[in-house]
Amino acid sequence: MSTDAAIRDYLATGALPALPADHFIAGAWAAPTANARMETFDPGLGKPFHEFAAGNEEDVDRAVMSADGAQDGWGRTKAGARGAILMRAAALLREEAARFAFVESLDSGKPLQEAEGDVAGAARAFEYYAGAADKIEGDTFPIGDAYLGYSHPEPVGVTAHIIPWNFPISTAARGIAPALAAGCTVVAKPAETTPLTMLMLGDLLHRAGLPEGVCNVVTGTGPAAGAPLVAHPRVRHITFTGSVPTGQGVMQAASRNVASVILELGGKSPLIVLKDADLDAAADGVIGAIYENAGQVCSAGSRLIVERAAHDALLDKVIARVKALKIGHGLRRSTLGPLNSEPHLQRVAAKVAAAKARGLSPVIGGAAAVDPETGAGWFFEPTIFDDVALDDLVVQDEIFGPVLAVQIAEDVEDAARLANGTDYALVAGIYTRDFAAAHRLARDVDAGQVYINEYFAGGIEVPFGGNRQSGFGREKGLAAVHNYLRVKSVAAKIG
Structure with missing residues (x-):
């Protein structure tokens, strides 16, 4: 068969x-x-x-x-x-x-x-x-x-x-x-x-x-x-x-x-986009980084750190791509599948609800969902919280779902500061045309692996692992x- x-x-x-x-x-x-x-x-x-x-x-x-x-x-x-x-x-x-x-x-x-x-x-x-x-x-x-x-x-x-x-x-x-x-x-x-x-x-x-x-x-x-x-x-x-x-x-x-x-x-990995980056490529990278496997990825790019000058244009591109995602059963080759279990769906939903209770409002998504074809399944809408403070739990805690926190950086140095602002240090992504800036960030950001101009770059040949609360080895x-x-x-x- x-x-x-x-x-x-x-x-x-x-x-x-x-x-x-x-x-x-x-x-x-x-x-x-x-x-x-x-x-x-x-x-x-x-x-x-x-x-x-x-x-x-x-x-x-x-x-x-x-x-x-x-x-x-x-x-x-x-x-x-x-x-x-x-x-x-x-x-x-x-x-x-x-x-x-x-x-x-x-x-x-x-x-x-x-x-x-x-x-x-x-x-x-x-x-x-x-x-x-x-x-x-x-x-x-x-x-x-x-x-x-x-x-x-x-x-x-x-x-x-x-x-x-x-x-x-x-x-x-x-x-x-x-x-x-x-x-x-x-x-x-x-x-x-x-x-x-x-x-x-x-x-x-x-x-x-x-x-x-x-x-x-x-x-x-x-x-x-x-x-x-x-x-x-x-x-x-x-x-x-x-x-x-x-x-x-x-x-x-x-x-x-x-x-x-x-x-x-765990991880709460940053994806840094500088103002000179190819914003279409960066937007594609953001989507893959946070919505692959419905965000249930230890190395997911769950924090988008973008220079202020590129923020509005990049966010518009990301939101347009989010709207094109298709929720559905994995065997139908959907672009956003379900969360793995009902208890995990409840955990993700509870963290998003707590963020809303603190006054955060998602620019898109923010609720549990079902497969439109069957009315069943453990799905959560692709969600984005914009301009989130560094100390907010949406930035600090691993949600392990399709939830993106956007942080705004004033310059390259500020982007590095924000990137290092959690207890995790698994991976980091960088989008820029300035390779000197990219490699300075790769040096300065605490992470076990750094991707430049392609999130999840590399393969089995590239060592993988984290620092600090992300583990060791x-x-x-x-x-x-x-x-x-x-x-x-x-x-x-x-x-």
């Missing part, structure tokens, strides 16, 4: 066959020990469409012990052989991309074209780290002719991956692929609202040739499955993407076992591989 036919069938029946329902442990599907199940929802309709395993501490222990048992064998597998398996996984993912994108769109709510891009990016991540596997090398040390000194990079061991609900397949790939390339085993816990593509990925990796136990997937809630995973004494490293409070809890749990951690947390690029390695140094007297 073609993708279009499958979509029509799903939208008519509300059912999608052959979806995974159990954990994936030791290379096989594994029922939950307590036989507990939970529902996953279609955010575009606000209805459940599938049940999956609700895991507990016993399920987590099974998965971790499976990974621990496989660690020595996988860690000693030739690097080239590890890379070959990852390359086969990339090829398989491309072959099955339509199915993965369909399920990703359905489970997360995002428009199908965005899910297709995420799946393509995930395949590219496996391809990239396949090529990195046999490039992991040690160093020699100049400690004199009578000595031989060298280092040997080793895999850290069992790694836990806590996968967020906003980018399930792409976030999983960017962490799991370098871990496997480095020779680590994996236990992944996808978000409870988006479990399916991670389960599919675990099975795909096994079919690509990954030995039993090297990649395991346990589903369930954060308290029941996520907490025991990050606290397990056999886990030597945790890669976490999520909220600041949960990340703090992960750090505390990891500290008890002295496990290493990467935290990719870097994913993507060759920097990611080092997260999963420990260095053993050897010094030998030979003369």
Whole structure:
């Protein structure tokens, strides 16, 4: 059946066959020990469409012990052989991309074209780290002719991956692929609202040739499955993407076992537009930066900082583009999909309502919405608050929805001051024709990654991560591989 036919069938029946329902442990599907199940929802309709395993501490222990048992064998597998398996996984993912994108769109709510891009990016991540596997090398040390000194990079061991609900397949790939390339085993816990593509990925990796136990997937809630995973004494490293409070809890749990951690947390990222910028390109960048995935992006450009001389013209262009956005079910390739869950919709709506109560008035949007074709779903209108003070919560707090705060800067220096005016420091965007000004801003703005004249520029090759409340550590690029390695140094007297 073609993708279009499958979509029509799903939208008519509300059912999608052959979806995974159990954990994936030791290379096989594994029922939950307590036989507990939970529902996953279609955010575009606000209805459940599938049940999956609700895991507990016993399920987590099974998965971790499976990974621990496989660690020595996988860690000693030739690097080239590890890379070959990852390359086969990339090829398989491309072959099955339509199915993965369909399920990703359905489970997360995002428009199908965005899910297709995420799946393509995930395949590219496996391809990239396949090529990195046999490039992991040690160093020699100049400690004199009578000595031989060298280092040997080793895999850290069992790694836990806590996968967020906003980018399930792409976030999983960017962490799991370098871990496997480095020779680590994996236990992944996808978000409870988006479990399916991670389960599919675990099975795909096994079919690509990954030995039993090297990649395991346990589903369930954060308290029941996520907490025991990050606290397990056999886990030597945790890669976490999520909220600041949960990340703090992960750090505390990891500290008890002295496990290493990467935290990719929240953001309130600025998109700076200087008065000399190409305003049409900047307006397009603003739309993508804040309304992709309905604003549910850690690195979303949720603050537009624009020089006063360009403010009115740019805002007119942005509002015109917002009016052209089409709210609708993700499988219909809408340009603005739903929020991922009803509780999250309520959180976004509450923050916008609080802003209105403080006297702020959106220039567009500002209310919950539904799919015009069905009258259902968890949608929120694309929203803009203009000329917002630096200390207002719309500027300071991560809303994680399609809500843009506009701040007006008097000059380049003021733009940098405003950009650095929150507790977050994940990414920043800059639009200007003046490359000297662009690179001064790139120097002066506190951010883990800076985009110039294209928001979300770059790819898997470019390291990504934040500073301050946005977390620490870097994913993507060759920097990611080092997260999963420990260095053993050897010094030998030979003369």
